[in-house]
Amino acid sequence: MLWVDKYRPKTLDKVTVHDQVAQNLRKLVSEQDCPHLLFYGPSGSGKKTLILALIKQMFGAGAEKVKMENKTWKIDTGTRTLEIELAMLSSAHHVEMNPSDAGFQDRYVVQEVIKEMAKNRPIDAKGKRAFKVLVLNEVDKLSREAQHSLRRTMEKYSASCRLILCCNSSSKVTEAVRSRCLNVRVNAPSEDQIVQVLEFIGKKENLQLPAGFAARIAAQSNRNLRRAILFFETCKVQQYPFTSNQAAPPLDWEQYVSEISTDILTEQSPKRLYAVRQKFYELLVNCIPPESILKKLLAELLKKLDADLKHEICHWAAHYEHKMRLGSKAIFHLEAFVAKFMSIYKEFLVASFG
């Protein structure tokens, strides 16, 4: 088992990083009634861990027996019947799904699954909670219609079903949905906290950590705990006992992007642009999200530029990322950004050095 899963806190008591949040959640659960919840925060900050621990706290061990199924929803829209297939994880007490996978039909999925849950409502057996929990991931990627259709559904079926929504940025969740939930902000753990966690794992695994080793990994992880633990395990596999100046190798794609940045800084020409296109394609076919590529590229470029240019470049990065979101083919916008950068940079070079 990967360390990320092995050392995931299973109960709210064991949560170390967000103990304040965990305490509040425990209070909510002990009061028997629980509002709809919206967890938001950057990735790798522990949203999922908190949600799983919370569900366990609510329902006990029964919630841990999950099965994965591919369910097909048959939805009658009046004129035709839609068939939507969606993977979901379910236990006796909760269902977890990723409705945005259904694309533009996500609206039907959201309505249908909630209504179905409300229909076969669990019986209030021995003072157990008489509701099920529906965990929806990536609500920020839900279409506007789907979010709208959540509004009233949430209120109507609140007796039989509680929603736990999980997303990266709450800006993309409509105000109407946000105001119906208890918002829980999960911030990224600080580097010190990451160091603590790494040292804890090191102790459990009986590893000798050289001084400063954990801090280095933490710094490299960008305050992403999951990534830090993965780095840590990679290092362990690579070489143990650790040497004092060992560092985790950067991710393949990040290295690749930094190569691209050196490429376009050394030469600005249509030919180079063409060469860079191949590299972008390479990254995209390997399923690296285009916005991550753009962000990383910007970060790499910012390291090497003059202050005046930085303003200009970050403006254009934001501009093309926005266009990318509106458009449908990412490669155009990545290329446009590179071309724009090349022209600005070339002009700058000519102006300063002639």
Next chain:
Amino acid sequence: MAPLVPMSQPWVEKYRPRQVKDVAHQEEVIRVLTNTLQTADLPHMLFYGPPGTGKTTTALAIAHQLYGPELYKSRVLELNASDDRGINVVRTKIKDFAAVAVGTTRKAGYPCPPYKIIILDEADSMTEDAQNALRRTMETYSKVTRFFFICNYISRIIEPLASRCAKFRFKPLSEEVMSSRIMHICNEEGLNLDSQALSTLSAISQGDLRRAITYLQSAARLFGSSISPTDLISVSGVIPEDVVKSLLAACRSGEFDVANKEVSNIIAEGYPVSQLMAQFLDVIVSTDDIPDEQKARICKKLGETDKCLVDGADEYLQLLDVASETIRALFNMPQTLVF
């Protein structure tokens, strides 16, 4: 055997006014509707206004008061954005419901006028086609059916529909009205709320009573019966003042890298950027030592960025863009580089 717990209910539902006269702060519409209760004469209605001002509540209350619990089910059709409301539904479901004539069975104590009511909640999310399909339906069956449209933005309702209705604007609630309502709930629930917390609550909910009540309930669940202003801020998702201030301070330093670091920090802390922008705007506008021209430049950028965020653009890049533009504005750098 565990004690029987009463079915938990959001306070928003629990304290929803059941009668038209209890709806706070909307005098005109209440006057018209109380008249209706006596004369049973009712035009088509269009309620619009910001969220949390009592539009849905008013519509539901009048329907309940007209028909009473027994007839309600057969006389009132309530559709909102959760239900499918494409053009097909308008052509079939709404039309069928509208076409049925009603008897004059009367229940004691209720006026039971001889028409039905169709409530279309969140009508601004209906497509234009669906709205167009309603036009004739409204007129043909006006003898037996009244329509209530409820929306946030009246501009999204097509003109022909709007002109067929009596329009009522719902005002955002003033601070006193809101406070008295909140105090009422606090008394019922046995909560302790000092005047400072009360004014914080009014400030962060911006005239939206539903939001205020939701915050209050969340805070009560988490922190027990005595609630301080900081508790309210932490459940509301409002960003602490010093975070916004430190962003501005970073911009004032004029160093791009300092601002970049601050922006990464804010993103890592998970603060919602759209909220941050709103508060940043407040800080910029209320700062005295920034000349108007610079303020205008920053505000323009904020507006553009807000649109980008609504389109789903990346938060980090957009916030960085705002920070960089703020620096450029503060130091009077040109908008585009000229070499």
